[in-house]
Amino acid sequence: MNLKFFAYRTALLKTKRGNNRGVFSNAKPLLVLAIINAIEEGVVIGNKIEFTNKELEDIYRKVSSKSYNSNCDVIRANAKVTPFNMPFFHLNxxxxxxxxxxxxxxxxxxxxxxxxxxxxxxxxYAYLDPELWDLLQDPLVRDDFRKAIINHYLKEDKE
Structure with missing residues (x-):
C-alpha cells in the first residue's frame, strides 16, 4: 500500500463525531461506510455523491440500523438512524x-x-478527494477501509 492509502485511512479514522450529552454519534462514519458500499454496488459513480440518490440513502439507512462486533459481523439490526441530511451536510x-x-x-x-x-x-452534489476516490475503486482498499471504520467506531465488544 502507498502513502496516500495510509493518509486517507488515518483521515477516515479521525472523522469527528457529534457529541450529545456524552453520547457520540456515528452518523458520519456510517455515511462513509454507505458511500464505500455504494461505490462497490455501482450506486455512486463518477465521484458524484448526490443528495437525491435514494439508493445511497437506502444503503445509509441499512448500514445505520446495524451494530457490529469486533469481527465486523452484524449482531443486531435495531439502532436509531440519524436523518440522512445530517451526516451528508456535516461530513463536509x-x-x-x-x-x-x-x-x-x-x-x-x-x-x-x-x-x-x-x-x-x-x-x-458532494464528492471525495480525487485521490481517495481513486483508492476506493480497488476492492481490497474498500474492504480494508470498511473494516477499519467498523473496528474503530462501531464494534460493540471492545477489548
Whole structure:
C-alpha cells in the first residue's frame, strides 16, 4: 500500500463525531461506510455523491440500523438512524469530503443543520478527494477501509 492509502485511512479514522450529552454519534462514519458500499454496488459513480440518490440513502439507512462486533459481523439490526441530511451536510467538515454548492452564497455554516429541502435546492452534489476516490475503486482498499471504520467506531465488544 502507498502513502496516500495510509493518509486517507488515518483521515477516515479521525472523522469527528457529534457529541450529545456524552453520547457520540456515528452518523458520519456510517455515511462513509454507505458511500464505500455504494461505490462497490455501482450506486455512486463518477465521484458524484448526490443528495437525491435514494439508493445511497437506502444503503445509509441499512448500514445505520446495524451494530457490529469486533469481527465486523452484524449482531443486531435495531439502532436509531440519524436523518440522512445530517451526516451528508456535516461530513463536509472533514478534509476528504466536499460539497459543490449551486452558488457560493448558499453555503450555511457548519453549526447549522440545513433541512433536506434546503440541501435538495442548493447542492449540486458532494464528492471525495480525487485521490481517495481513486483508492476506493480497488476492492481490497474498500474492504480494508470498511473494516477499519467498523473496528474503530462501531464494534460493540471492545477489548
Amino acid at each position: 467538515a472533514e478534509e476528504y469530503y466536499h460539497i459543490k454548492w449551486k452558488t457560493k452564497n448558499e453555503k450555511p455554516s457548519q453549526a447549522q443543520s440545513p433541512s433536506s429541502k434546503y440541501l435538495r435546492e442548493n447542492i449540486d
